[in-house]
Amino acid sequence: MWFGIISLFPEVFQSLQAGITGRAIKNNLIQMDFWNPRDFAQDKHKTVDDNPYGGGPGMVMMAEPLQAAIKAAKTARPEATVIYLSPQGRQFNQEAAEDLAKQKNLIFLAGRYEGIDERLIEQEIDEEWSIGDYILTGGELAAMVMIDALARFVPGVVGDEDSVKQDSLATGLLKYPQFTRPESFMGKTVPDILLSGHHQQIDRWRLKASLGRTWLRRPDLLAKKRLSDQELVLLTEFIEEFLQNNARKSL
Ligand code: 4H3
Secondary structure, X not given: OEEEEEOOOHHHHHHXXXXXXXXXXXXXXXXXXXXXXXXXXXXXXXXXXXXXXOOOOXXXXXXXXXXXXXHHHHHHOOOOEEEEEEEEEEXXXXXXXXXXXXXXXXXXXXXXOOOEOHHHHHXXXXXXXXXXXXXOOEOHHHHHHHHHHHHOOXXXXXXXXXXXXXXXHOOOOOOOOOOOXXXXXXXXXXXXXXXXXXXXXXXXXXXXXXXXHHHHHOHHHHHHOOOOHHHHHHHHHXXXXXXXXXXXXXX
């Protein structure tokens, strides 16, 4: 998978050189190429921003250097989809990641300052995405979040292909709790089932824990999901046990 990145601060993306994404870059499973709008500025001062028409605080990124940078990136990969990251975009999630990961080439435009000239968005941007309802100083971190989530879908990037599949099977549910050694930590032990070696029982425990956690913490996700008969049984068990264990608290 190829990512073309248009950014005034390409060095921000260096942290993707660590860990799983770093290995993916080394193994050429994902590739990043950069274009700096400053290199496409049209005056000797390399100006890329100017005052907003109508007044107000801060600066706005000019359309022309951004258009020239996008044009250069598109020359490398003419078929690429051009994505702009902003709080006004469609909310990115795991389902969107799975879908976008089907594309081989994506260009990310990372804005700075108060944003970019609206006419550049209308003229050159195919899709506008947001990673959540908060404001960042630049689009770079948002682009990195999307790149990281997308990279996990590229075959070979995540060592254990099962974990990506499991995550996608369990889409719409929170993950079950995980434990590792030691067996006892500060007097707290690991659930017996997980030490039993009964894989079927372990899967059942984990699915029940996922359903229970989602019910407790993200009822909005559960409302969207169609549960199988077995899932309904497990969630009912969880809820009954939960009410049993917490009944005294309301006495
Ligand atoms: C994306 C970008 C939040 C998100 C962003 C998000 C700076 C966009 C500037 C940059 C504009 C002002 N903030 N939630 N910030 O995905 O270029 O919005």
